[in-house]
Amino acid sequence: MSGTGPFTARARTDARDWLVEADEPLAGMQLRGGGELPGALIAPAILELVRKAREYRLKLARAITARDGDERVTAWVEVQPDSDGAGCRLAISNWQSEPATEPAPDADRARQIALVRQLSELSARLDPQQQILTVDSQCDELSDLYRKMHEGIGRPWTDFVELEGFSHRQPMHWRLLDGASVAIEGSARSWRAHLVPLGQPQAGRNGFELHLCAAEPLPETHHQPSSRAQKPVERGMGIGLEIAPVLRQPVTRIIANAETIRTQLAGPLADEYSNYAADIASAGEHLLALIEDLTTLELVEEEDFNPAPDQIDLADIARRAAGILGVRAQEREITIDTPKTGETALAIGEFRRVLQILLNLLGNAIRYSPKGSEIWLRVEEDEGRARIIVADQGEGLSEEEQRRVFSKFERLGRSGDGGSGLGLYISRRLATAMHGSLSVESARGQGARFILELPADDQSPAG
Structure with missing residues (x-):
């Protein structure tokens, strides 16, 4: 597939950010990377550009770097969102590929993590024993699971899902659970769990990120913002209980994107810009902590607030x-x-x-x-x-x-x-x-x- 060309390859994504149509060489890279066509877009750099264009309703263009097997691919990608927000049209030119010089396993793992974070419909922070510290989700279908996990902070995450193919529960090594298929009560879809160890070496001594990704997204007609964010604001309720879920999602995305830039997962970057991204991520973490404080403040000041003894x-x-x-x-x-x-x-x-x-x-x-x-x-x-x-x-x-x-x-x-x-x-x-x-x-x-x-x-x- 190595080569250079001024050609333009066309592609199209839908409202779920699935790649539904694609010319070569993008179609081949999608399939060789383990994706499907139609299916979830697997190139993190292209996926990030598509999501931004669709959300902001703006035409965006930039050079991207991606991995195609043992080759490193660079290309110029232009993304034009549809006027009705139903998807995007892509034009890809100046596609160039050459043997990758970086170690394949680490690079592949980094890109896999970036993709998992983008596709996650429920995310949680776990301690080294895989017990829940925080949890977040904007998916209606997982609202019951979110509530149970939020109420069960301090318990192992495996208490709240059914592990398919496992006959015993925790303690289990995180490598056995990374990529495991799970069933979720109230959901007809298949789900997969992904565990990302925090810190170095990759042993989970600093805890984990947990991401639950669906094997197939909901039909487009069912993709709606969470009902927790859509509920009408009742009298006496302020930022803590109602506006916080709406704020949490974009702030979390800002942090995730800043971390992607800081760690240079989407391509090489000058040190000063990596430092700027670190500052953005840090400021986002502070803002997210403030949102959580305001949420709890609203809760504890309610007259009928009663903890569960x-x-x-x-x-x-x-x-x-x-x-x-x-x-x-x-x-x-x-x-x-x-x-x-x-x-x-x-x-x-x-x-x-x-x-x-x-x-x-x-x-x-x-x-x-x-x-x-x-x-x-x-x-x-x-x-x-x-x-x-x-x-x-x-x-x-x-x-x-x-x-x-x-x-x-x-x-x-x-x-x-x-x-x-x-x-x-x-x-x-x-x-x-x-x-x-x-x-x-x-x-x-x-x-x-x-x-x-x-x-x-x-x-x-x-x-």
């Missing part, structure tokens, strides 16, 4: 929080001293809400503690109450700062740390809703001790 172990949750934020602590050479294995502090509360509070407290301790210091997580039980204490060796808080630290949007003058000033306010509201409390003990120059207290589990042995 359950029997939980504060010591276990403390160890989980330390595991989730362990890499961040290591980067600052901070040691986290957790409750020992076998130590328990049984309480009544909602697991994911308590984990949310602990992650906020521990994250703040890591952010504001000096490099090389230590953070202690301690649990206690006393007179029908169970508590966990997060103690650090930071600069501490004055009495005035202690009075203000739980106020809404209060950042104590810290203007450059990317925080929203909502974390501690939300955490205290959550603790109060679970019939508990959140307090602080500190003094300037002596660190801080944040204390989360909850009702003890009546079933627990006397401490």
